[in-house]
Amino acid sequence: MAEETELLEELTQGDYKYGFVTNIEEDSLPPGLNEDVVRLISLKKNEPEWLLQWRLKAFRHWLQMEKPHWQNVTFPEINYQDIIYYSAPKQKVQLNSLDEVDPELLKTFEKLGIPINEQKMLTGVAVDVVFDSISVATTFKEKLNEMGVIFCSMSEAVKNHPDLIKKYLGSVVPFTDNYFAALNSAVFSDGSFVFIPKGVRCPMELSTYFRINAQNSGQFERTLIVAEDDSYVSYLEGCTAPKRDENQLHAAVVELVTLDNAEIKYSTVQNWYPGDKDGKGGIYNFVTKRGNCLGNNSKISWTQVETGSAITWKYPSVVLKGDNSVGEFYSVAVTNNYQQADTGTKMIHVGKNTSSRIVSKGISAGFSQNTYRGQVKVNKRATGARNFSQCDSLLMGDKCGAHTFPYIEVDNPTAQVAHEATTSKIGADQLFYCNQRGISTESAVALIVNGYCKEVLNHLPMEFAVEAQKLLAISLEGSVG
């Protein structure tokens, strides 16, 4: 009898298990974290000794750290020993083209609506696909190679460009920075590396699709982008994940460096599984993103559209070291059902005549909590610093919450800092006006929300903006009416 029940459970669960999870053989470590695991990750990736030592230092530091509790989010305590820290799709040989990619993998991409081949041909976007922890396909390499642009996985970069990695890895976000940055530094699996040499304007948008696939395997991505003097690059990060019933931790680190007159534009559309209507499941997205405007007249611009994850905790920031450098942050954060987001930015003014601009648009629906947390800091020597912040909240329904925590710290009397904030609701009169023009309530909400977010969406590359608009509509489906 007991056997029968077990069998029944296995059969019914099996149905779910293979319904949406890609069935690829995985080369995984058992769950748990200790020094041996860190050593094993490094070994599996054939890393040089210095990197192993760096990981170990980060790990030992992490052990000493307290879990952060200051965010305006609540979730059950994470058991870090239950997480698998390394899993890679099994591959016998290094791949040169998509034809060699496991067809199961390609099927998953199809399900997600990411036809890589079409992406390549239609959009002219070079796509570096990160599947779980290992990059399996990198495209447009030749063309970028000609210009001296490096766009590859972090593992490849460690192998082929060790000097650059040694110089810049952890230079913006040291492992001592915070709990999750330390954890990431110890166990990071893979990620992307971009290097734009002096004077080069990268001719195409560089794009990476992240996917979390292996059950229980947290994803610890590491992205590093370096733009040398007088260079420019636009980088797109887009995320999707299949439906999951248990929470998955994602703790990425993104570091950007611009030298004199360089510019990096970093755009994100994040749509990870937010959990179901009752708040069950979903991704924990605890990310550290920071840019360092090292050079004079350099610029770093973050644009993000956040619709996914059960919990989002991230503050893409810019340290404005170079004189006349510019930092920008454009953000749309949508929370629905039981999602929680605590997101914003930090603008640290160090150099002279530095300026920063923050435009944050929060949308809360259902029972969700949406927090903007931002810091503008003007150092003593940052003469002539300017900041403008605009933080708007849009509420849908009366069960959700919007919170704004702007921290402003000014140590230089010449600074000009301006902060504006608004809170609004989608009005019944707005919906009726749309209805009276034949527009359904669902479309009306999408229209009004897109209008509200327009200033941010305008900063996304065209094809990304269209995707983001659709995403906003999908995320808010059924939240009014």
Added chain:
Amino acid sequence: MLEIRNIEAGIEGKQILKGINLAIKAGEVHAIMGPNGSGKSTLASVLAGREEYQVSGGEVSFNGKDLLEMSPEDRAREGVFLAFQYPVEIPGVSTTNFMRTSINEIRKYRGLPDLDSSTFLKLMKEKMAYVEIDQKLLSRSLNEGFSGGEKKRNEIFQMAMLEPKLAILDETDSGLDIDALRIVANGVNRLKNSENAFLIITHYQRLLDYIVPDFVHVLYNGKIVKSGGKELALELEEKGYDWIKNLEPANA
């Protein structure tokens, strides 16, 4: 086209319309006049399907269909247009974008494909001329920061774009100077044909100098107390609204 039979309606438990009867045929222009609080705007809201208003009795048929059964968007898709007394602001959404969404949703309802960009732009250019509206205004956020006149012109522009069967103008003349009034009226007159009908709700007679109604109805205390031709409007202008207060409801 439109048949209103003994409609009773109110808001927040307060009865405002107390049995309205009105029949409008294609090609006709009807004006509804009356003092403040007589129920003019309530009638417009009930016809358009504003949710806050409850209909407690009577029926409305529109081209043979039960209008009150339909959602506001379906009424619009069937060809009912309301020019709002207070047009609503939608930040970040241009009139152009708004109209495009509107036209395509209406077309979808009628089983037609989306209008392609060039046809849409051509249509816009054509209709812009009706109300002497500027392209720049149409690219701005809908009604945000518009002057009173611009808002009303924009309503008539939208009406021209959608070519409704029945257009209800709710106090479109309020707050307009004489030039804007003339432009708005010209727009309406150009749109008028034997296939469509207009229901013009107004407090003053002056709009009717430009848009000549076939019928004028006087609404008072939730009932139509007098109906007549265009000369009734002039009579009201001359005598004011006081004398109608003693009239018995007209039998429609």
